[in-house]
Amino acid sequence: MPKSKSLPRGVVVVGAGMSKFGAFAEKNSRDLFVEAFKEMTKSVDKGLDPSIIETLYIGNFTSDQFERQAHIAPILTDAVGLLPRPALRVEDACASGGVALRQGVMAIASGMVDVALVGGAEKMTALKTAEVTEALATAADVSYEIPAGFTFPGFYAAMATAYMHRYGMKPEHLMNVAIKNHDNAALNPYAQFGVTIQKWMEGRIEAAIKKGKPAPTWSTIWDFLHDEAGNPTVAWPLRLFDCSPVSDGAAAILLVAAERAHEFTDHPIHIIGSGQASDSALHDRPELTAIPAAKIAAQTAYEMAGVTAKDIRIAEVHDCFTIAEIIASEDLGFFAPGEGFKAAEDGVTARNGAKPINTSGGLKAKGHPVGASGVAQAVEVFKQMRGQAGERQVAGDVPVALTHNVGATGSTCVVHVYERRN
Amino acid sequence: MSEPTIPVRPFTAAAFNQYLGEKKLMAAKCKKCGGAFVPPRAICPKCHSEDIEWVETSGKGKLAAFTVIYSGPTFMVEQGFDKKNPYVSGIVELEEGTNISARITGLDVSKPAEIKIGSPLKVDFVKFGEGEARKTYLAFKA
Numbered sequence A: 001m002p003k004s005k006s007l008p009r010g011v012v013v014v015g016a017g018m019s020k021f022g023a024f025a026e027k028n029s030r031d032l033f034v035e036a037f038k039e040m041t042k043s044v045d046k047g048l049d050p051s052i053i054e055t056l057y058i059g060n061f062t063s064d065q066f067e068r069q070a071h072i073a074p075i076l077t078d079a080v081g082l083l084p085r086p087a088l089r090v091e092d093a094c095a096s097g098g099v100a101l102r103q104g105v106m107a108i109a110s111g112m113v114d115v116a117l118v119g120g121a122e123k124m125t126a127l128k129t130a131e132v133t134e135a136l137a138t139a140a141d142v143s144y145e146i147p148a149g150f151t152f153p154g155f156y157a158a159m160a161t162a163y164m165h166r167y168g169m170k171p172e173h174l175m176n177v178a179i180k181n182h183d184n185a186a187l188n189p190y191a192q193f194g195v196t197i198q199k200w201m202e203g204r205i206e207a208a209i210k211k212g213k214p215a216p217t218w219s220t221i222w223d224f225l226h227d228e229a230g231n232p233t234v235a236w237p238l239r240l241f242d243c244s245p246v247s248d249g250a251a252a253i254l255l256v257a258a259e260r261a262h263e264f265t266d267h268p269i270h271i272i273g274s275g276q277a278s279d280s281a282l283h284d285r286p287e288l289t290a291i292p293a294a295k296i297a298a299q300t301a302y303e304m305a306g307v308t309a310k311d312i313r314i315a316e317v318h319d320c321f322t323i324a325e326i327i328a329s330e331d332l333g334f335f336a337p338g339e340g341f342k343a344a345e346d347g348v349t350a351r352n353g354a355k356p357i358n359t360s361g362g363l364k365a366k367g368h369p370v371g372a373s374g375v376a377q378a379v380e381v382f383k384q385m386r387g388q389a390g391e392r393q394v395a396g397d398v399p400v401a402l403t404h405n406v407g408a409t410g411s412t413c414v415v416h417v418y419e420r421r422n
Numbered sequence B: 001m002s003e004p005t006i007p008v009r010p011f012t013a014a015a016f017n018q019y020l021g022e023k024k025l026m027a028a029k030c031k032k033c034g035g036a037f038v039p040p041r042a043i044c045p046k047c048h049s050e051d052i053e054w055v056e057t058s059g060k061g062k063l064a065a066f067t068v069i070y071s072g073p074t075f076m077v078e079q080g081f082d083k084k085n086p087y088v089s090g091i092v093e094l095e096e097g098t099n100i101s102a103r104i105t106g107l108d109v110s111k112p113a114e115i116k117i118g119s120p121l122k123v124d125f126v127k128f129g130e131g132e133a134r135k136t137y138l139a140f141k142a
């Protein structure tokens, strides 16, 4: 691997916003992108004249399949009034947003542009669940993986069996990740599932009583999570609450050259490291209990940033499934291999823990409109680092943070490191 | 008279699937470094050599990872699989040292916690579909 080079010019985030994530029958991806754009504009401390935006990079996995609308970048550009600026749709499956961010960083670092809008959008809920499953499956190797009957929950479930075998984890350990991420999402007004699992369970019991049906006998969330009626198995050992939902949503951030940051804010967030790596189908990798491309992307980003895993105060990681968050926490060097599930159990990754992960609620509970997810991670980090995360704000300073975005089973991984200097 | 040469099949998915239809699990072997690859590769990912040949695998392997799927894609549903009749997909480590995704048959899906990683497996071929859509799928039997 060639060594990572440093950015030839500083790049900062000066604005960040997202639409609410959820299932919105009345909204398409352009409506959601407009919402995200307005939120981003509002967040720029000294105000934004949108006409100074020079170019757009937009993460979108597959509007062609989800909305029967390809070539979405100029349509979204038009929707926010930015024609005739150049716009690129960036597609690397669920890592599309994170890779779009990297494109924006490279464009500004190169000196070619000073102001770039990085967005992400996905409208997934117009299709039936089976059709969504099949659209997502096209992110895998359709020639050699899909004929085996694999689905996305299936791939991550297979990684989970390899991990359980190697490290002695039990399926119950995975539930700690879901519980934590729902706890965080309950404090995030933009989250698709802004409720704790406790509240979710109580809602189910109430609904049953209202309908005159026998009330479920769950007395704790653990009863609920262990019951097929509350938490059905999707792909053993993964159950419904181990999986991120099907979502609609969009996110947008404004990147500018560091030397111009003062025009927008006195509190910019510097992007000091960017790493990306590619990999094979899952079966072709030397190990199944880690995601090699994530390790390489992290290493590259750390090296560029001149920081180590210890320096990262909070991280938004790609928890498309609970096992994915545990593996990510190890790939990023926060915990040794085989220790991630214990850290989740011990509360180390909770909002008030030593290494908070997914304070936004993560993909799991905030929602996972795939092309938007990588950009929404940057939105959360921007808010937390500037002390604007409201009720879910972590205690103390957040001088350095990280985002980790994965495409498919890790065939694409992209990691960014952020720094607050004032 | 020299013997007619049999044209070498290209190292493509179509050729790999054609072999599956003949009940052969074939690997692409690099003549330079000896690396064996399933799925096939036209360029060796280890040494970048383009000097590749087809070799038949022993068809023996062991289970590296698996899942019991309760909600599968349409082509699995059409084969009668659903919540009440789940199936196993897995990753198989072949004797030749390369891994492949495959259906895994002959396991007790009602007790997934008792399925053992490392279990020995033998290649199998599952035919499904009608007419032109009839296809051979790679499977391994416990």
Ligand SMILES: [Zn+2]
Residues within 6 Å of the ligand: B030, B031, B032, B033, B034, B035, B044, B045, B046, B047, B048, B049
């Ligand atoms: Zn070779």
